Amino acid sequence: MKLLTHNMLTSHVKGVTKGYPLIIKATEVKVNELEFNSQFVSRMIPKLEWSALIQAAEWLGHSQDLPSTLIPDYENDEEFLRKVHRILLEVEVLEGCLQCPESGREFPISKGVPNMLLNEGE
Amino acid sequence: MPVCDPLFNETRRRARRVYLGLIMQELDQTVTIGATVPTGFEHTAAEEVQEKLEATARVSKNRGRIYFDITTDKLLKVHQLKSLDNLFVVVKEYDDYQFKTTKEEVQLDWQELATKLPWTNALEVWKLNNSIKKKKGRRKRTNPTKSDQCGNVGTKSTDTVPSDPEELWEDLEALEVKGNQRDVSSQPENDSEEEKHSEIQDQESGVTPLKFRVTCNRAGDKHCFTSNDAARDFGGAVQEFFQWKADMTKFDVEVLLNIHNNEVVVGIALTVESLHRRNITHFGPTTLRSTLAYGMLRLCKPQVSDVIVDPMCGTGAIPLEGVMEWENSFFLAGDNNGTAVSRSVNNIKHILKRTHDGGSSSGLPLDIIQWDLCNLPMRSSSVDIIITDMPFGKRMGSKKKNWELYPLCLREMARVCKPGTGKAVLLTQDKKCFLKALSQMEGLWRKLHTVWVNVGGLHAGVFVLKRTAVVFGTTSEVVMEPHTATGSQKENMKDASQ
Numbered sequence: 001m002k003l004l005t006h007n008m009l010t011s012h013v014k015g016v017t018k019g020y021p022l023i024i025k026a027t028e029v030k031v032n033e034l035e036f037n038s039q040f041v042s043r044m045i046p047k048l049e050w051s052a053l054i055q056a057a058e059w060l061g062h063s064q065d066l067p068s069t070l071i072p073d074y075e076n077d078e079e080f081l082r083k084v085h086r087i088l089l090e091v092e093v094l095e096g097c098l099q100c101p102e103s104g105r106e107f108p109i110s111k112g113v114p115n116m117l118l119n120e121g122e
Numbered sequence: 123m124p125v126c127d128p129l130f131n132e133t134r135r136r137a138r139r140v141y142l143g144l145i146m147q148e149l150d151q152t153v154t155i156g157a158t159v160p161t162g163f164e165h166t167a168a169e170e171v172q173e174k175l176e177a178t179a180r181v182s183k184n185r186g187r188i189y190f191d192i193t194t195d196k197l198l199k200v201h202q203l204k205s206l207d208n209l210f211v212v213v214k215e216y217d218d219y220q221f222k223t224t225k226e227e228v229q230l231d232w233q234e235l236a237t238k239l240p241w242t243n244a245l246e247v248w249k250l251n252n253s254i255k256k257k258k259g260r261r262k263r264t265n266p267t268k269s270d271q272c273g274n275v276g277t278k279s280t281d282t283v284p285s286d287p288e289e290l291w292e293d294l295e296a297l298e299v300k301g302n303q304r305d306v307s308s309q310p311e312n313d314s315e316e317e318k319h320s321e322i323q324d325q326e327s328g329v330t331p332l333k334f335r336v337t338c339n340r341a342g343d344k345h346c347f348t349s350n351d352a353a354r355d356f357g358g359a360v361q362e363f364f365q366w367k368a369d370m371t372k373f374d375v376e377v378l379l380n381i382h383n384n385e386v387v388v389g390i391a392l393t394v395e396s397l398h399r400r401n402i403t404h405f406g407p408t409t410l411r412s413t414l415a416y417g418m419l420r421l422c423k424p425q426v427s428d429v430i431v432d433p434m435c436g437t438g439a440i441p442l443e444g445v446m447e448w449e450n451s452f453f454l455a456g457d458n459n460g461t462a463v464s465r466s467v468n469n470i471k472h473i474l475k476r477t478h479d480g481g482s483s484s485g486l487p488l489d490i491i492q493w494d495l496c497n498l499p500m501r502s503s504s505v506d507i508i509i510t511d512m513p514f515g516k517r518m519g520s521k522k523k524n525w526e527l528y529p530l531c532l533r534e535m536a537r538v539c540k541p542g543t544g545k546a547v548l549l550t551q552d553k554k555c556f557l558k559a560l561s562q563m564e565g566l567w568r569k570l571h572t573v574w575v576n577v578g579g580l581h582a583g584v585f586v587l588k589r590t591a592v593v594f595g596t597t598s599e600v601v602m603e604p605h606t607a608t609g610s611q612k613e614n615m616k617d618a619s620q
Contacts, residue, residue, distance in 0.1 A: 004452060005489040008429070008504045012497050020501065032485035040450045043427035047504070089487060107499075113463055115492040116499040 001114050003056050004088040007048050009114070011100035013122055018102045021052035024059045026096035026109075034089045041085045042075040057087045152191045153247050154212040156380075156389055159205055161186040162575040162584065163417035167205035170420065175199060184341065184382035186576075189215075194247060198254050201393075204416040204447065210378050210389035211251070213244040219386040221345055228347050229355040235388075236359035244390050248375065251392045333369040335376055336360060337391075342383040352379055410436075410511050410549075414575065415443040418509055421573070421586055422547050426450040428506040433457075433495040433535065438466035440509055442473060445488045453488040454505075456495065463492045496530040498538055502594055505538045512550040524552050528559035536566040537594045544589035549575070551582040560585075565592050 011019025050070055057063045064083045074080050097106045098114055107116050159167040164186070168179035171190050179190040189212065192200065200209060222228050338353035347355075356379050361368055366375070376391035418440065424430055428451040432440045435455035445453050457463055467490060474486065493499055512531070513524075535546060546567065550556045560567060566589065573584040 001491075002485075002489055005454060005491070008454075008501055009491075009499050010501050012499045034485045034487065035449070037426070037450050040427045044452075047427070047429070049501075090485065092485070111467055113467060113490050113492060117458060117492055117494055118497065 001093045001109055001112055002089055003053060003060075003091060004044070004048075006056050006093075006098070007053050007088075009098065009116070011102065011105065012116075013100055013103045013105050013118065016100060016102045019100050021049070021055060021101070022098040022107070023101055024056055024093060024096065024098060025106075026060055026093045028093070028095035029060055030092050030094050031086075031090050032092060034085075036082060036085050038075075038078060038081050041081045041088070044088065045070065045074065045084065053087065057091075060091060060093070062087055062091050151243070152193055153243060154189055154191050154215070155200060155392075156182075156187060156189050156210045156212050156387065157200075157203075157206040158186055158208045159188060160207065160411060160414045160417055160575055162573040163205065163414070164188050166417045166420040167203075170203055170205045174203060182382070183385060184380065187380075194250060197247070197251060201254065204443070205413055205420070207411070207413050209392040211244045211247040211392055213239050213241060213388040213390060215388075216384075216386040218384045219381075220384070223346055225347055225351060228351075232352070232356040233359040233362070236356065236363045239388060245375075248390045248392065332364070332366045332374045333372060334360065334364075334366045335368060335370050335373040336379055337376060338379040338381065340381040342381065344383070345381070349381075352381065410439045410577070412439060412443050414549075414577070415440045415511075416447070417573075418547050418549060418584055419444050419447065421584065422507045422509055422545055424448040424451040424507065428452070429454065429504065430507040430509060431456070431500075431505045431538070432510045433493070433498060433508065433531075434510045434513060435466060435490075436462050436511065438462075438469050438490070440511065441466075441488055442469055444509075445486050446473070449487065451487065454491065455488065456491040456493045456498075458492065458494050460492060463490060466490050496527070496534055498534050500538045502537050503540045503544075506540055506544055508535050508539055508544075508546040508548070510548055512548055512552075512556070524555045525558075528552070528555050529562055532559050532563055532567065536563065536589060539589040541589055541593055542591040545570075546587040546589070547584060548587065549577070549582060549584045551577065551580050553583045556583070556585065560587075565590055566594070 006022065006024065009022055011022055013019065051068065054063065054066055054068055057066065064087065066080075066083055066087070071077070071080070092112055093109055094112045095109060097108045098116075099106050105122070107114055109115075157167070162185075164181040167188050168181060168190075171177055171179040171188070175190070175192055175196055177190040177192050177196075179188045181188050200206075222231060334357075336353045336357035338349040338356070340347075340349035340352060356377075357368060360366065360377055376394075378387070378389040378391055380387040380389070422430070424444070428448075430441075430444060430448075430451050431454045432438075433456050435441055435457050436459075438455050441453040441455035444451070455466055457466070470486065470488065470490070491499075513527070539546065548556070560569070567587040568590050570586040570588050572586070575582050575584055
């Protein structure tokens, strides 16, 4: 699971209103190279919940000194964009779980795939 | 018999090569290629042809076919196109063929036709094509669900025209095309894709006749013959003309006779028409051909940084096809079925293995999640495009039927999709149920257009929808009960402006 995906995932347990962001508890993390495209990154940034991304990166120990709020004119800062690219697409959680911050419910991640299925009545 | 002096033979071969070399240059001429595409996607296929070959394609009145002209150096690129199912080179086209009214007369006409057709160029293209197919290497049948398609997932194998011109010229040498065309002969080709080096066949040293078959597709109500009649009669004429051997299963040359009312096209197949394709109904409606997946993706027009979700991905046919072509979008594939999810994972690993060079472990802009699509664990308004092959009631496995499922799906999709800019491209066979569910959506979706397609012999529709600017509720929305299509969302809704 990449952090870009994590940024869009939220807890959907019944009754939960503050299910975002899901807490990442990773037991196995891998870094895979992926071709950098600055346009992709700079267009993706406005779509993200930035603080959730920083938080997730910290949980995985890959925060890379990224700022907690976006700097202006980031579109032209290639070094910055490359760091973002790395966190969004190259750092992957292979094993672990995602935890709902409100209910504590854990969703396992196995072979990079989170299982978000709820049981009946959840 | 020729003089056996090796020097003499060598000189003669060289001379022949030079001669053929000149012909090769002339061969870089224009030929007409015909291609079959999933019906309904003729125009997206034409777009791809325009984009990648810079050739204008025309759509045949005979559905599911397009034609375009290329120079022969582009033949390899044609094979790499993703919208096309099967390829053939056109021998000749007739817009307004006048068929006689008795079977006997029609048969005589076929006999005459076989002798008059301009076979030479087409056969040269066929030969060129054979060597290209060898160079392409193995295109494994990696369709995640079924293997009825050749080379589904794009391969990044050699991008160049056959790297060994020598071998190509040797092939042509063996062809020995002459004026009266009766002596066309060649080393019989294996129909497997083994890398076999074809031998130089000198005409004088004896020839082995090619094996061939004729495949006829006929449509129209004014013909006094059936497709079998035409295949048989035309086949007989071709056999007599070339002295080839007829063989229905192990053939070197497949001659295509396509008759659509008064439009007749004679062609030579450039791809092996898979026997599986004819029996596509065996695999059931859940099979999604990669050409169809590709066509659907083209309809979405994915942009850089688009988040594209397939919430019912099965074994991942659509997202995989997507990630191979649109590298600058991000794909999310999800399914509730654990087996489907594992297969998708394996399919990805398979692609990664095929595309990585050296030892680098590179990733793809794709993630897989196991989820329930009626209750997506995603933030509202986070998705740009939803694209999926909607179930026909079987794959879901649970008691929910389409008439309960479809409204729930559409609602949840509307929630996660970006208002105003979001799109959905949904394939379904249950059109009635789908349209009914859509009408209950209180203006969340607007129909842009529909493409009618044939999926495994069943009539299905690909619905292209636009997400309207109408705003949805919050992420912790409880799953709606069926039949209560309205609910708390009403408070948040503005009038559908689009």
